[in-house]
Amino acid sequence: MSTDYQQAREALGLRLRELRLNAPGGRLTGSELARALGWPPSKVSKLELGKQTAAPVDLRAWSDALGQPEAYDELKARLAGFESQIRSWKRQLSGGHRPVQDAHNAAQAEAKLLRAWESSWVVGILQTPDYARAILTRFADLHNSRHDIETGVRARMKRRDLLYAPGRRYRIIMSEAVLRALVCSPSVLAAQLSHLSGIIGLDTVELGIVPFAASLKLPPGSGFWIYDDHHAVTETWHSELWIDDAESVATYLRVWRTLRESAVFGAEAQNLINAAQRALIAR
Incomplete structure (x- = not known):
């Protein structure tokens, strides 16, 4: 703490x-x-x-x-x-998953430029319903929270509408590890990878993947979001941190820009997704 x-x-x-x-x-x-x-x-x-x-x-x-x-x-x-700075999962999830999802939906709806880094799982706004269901179920089990999974999934899916809203830009980078992590069943991951393929080329989203073989200037660390350069949100196992002091947000921006230097985009990112799909088929 x-x-x-x-x-x-x-x-x-x-x-x-x-x-x-x-x-x-x-x-x-x-x-x-x-x-x-x-x-x-x-x-x-x-x-x-x-x-x-x-x-x-x-x-x-x-x-x-x-x-x-x-x-x-x-x-x-x-x-x-x-x-407002440190929101424990135990306290947040005491009211179920939907209020947590609604809070993130509101925060993203207010922002125009959103940057994200994730090294563990597909970011929420790019998730399929089945993938979101698997993630929320695992966290509900971890925190012994209410299993209102379906309302949480529906709330998270509302966030995807923001991808198509005019005037909003998403710049998302993820580790190649995200494409391979079986945090769900292989069939659910296969559908999730297909969905990611469809995101590449969307004019409101820049999706980059940091390959396993990429040279990194920083360790991957935890995932985070940055909203309009004004505040950052990151997660630990016990809480979420909502950060709005300028110096700390600037640090997250430097981390994001540094990790982005190791990412590939467009056809190269698509090749990494295709390779992950082939690896699933070969299992």
Whole structure:
């Protein structure tokens, strides 16, 4: 967890403690507040010490129990301020896959120039329904989240409409490893590769592939998106990072441009896709 994130969480905890100690009806101990809320005392302690991230419903209950409902908006704003940077998968997926997909759809719809790098799987906007279904199922299993896979797939497929919207440009580069990774069944991967073939030549998309044999100036690292040079989004196993400070976004831009130097496009990219298709047939 980043230092900035933890400091913000601790600051929220201090504010929660301040509200408890200055309740209009008289200060409450942590145990008294826990009993009033029906929580274990350890939850009050963890929230105040910044060892646990509050949910909005926790903040509402806290402010109401202390007779300070007007404090909720302030607390929620504090929470949104640091959660906009680091969004844990556990918390995001507690509401299912569709809200996560909708958030990405909205972010991409607002941007005009979108750059992406991916080294592990086909980027969401280029996925077929079956490929998306396989990816979302694996992540639902990993995070023990709701299996609302079909609503998540439908939401992700809406994103593909953006590829054909006028005035929007996608510059996507992926590792050749993406073309070979069996994160789905061979038949699903074969259909996905055929779909990628159809993307090459689309006037709104520049699709590049970094071959296995390419010389790299940087290790591939994790995948990421950059929206209009203003913010970047990347994923870890436990969370998504939404980054909007100029210096960090500039770093992601340098990484993307450096990796792009190793990519091939057009007919050369098509040849790599064809080779991956032949390898599947030969299995």
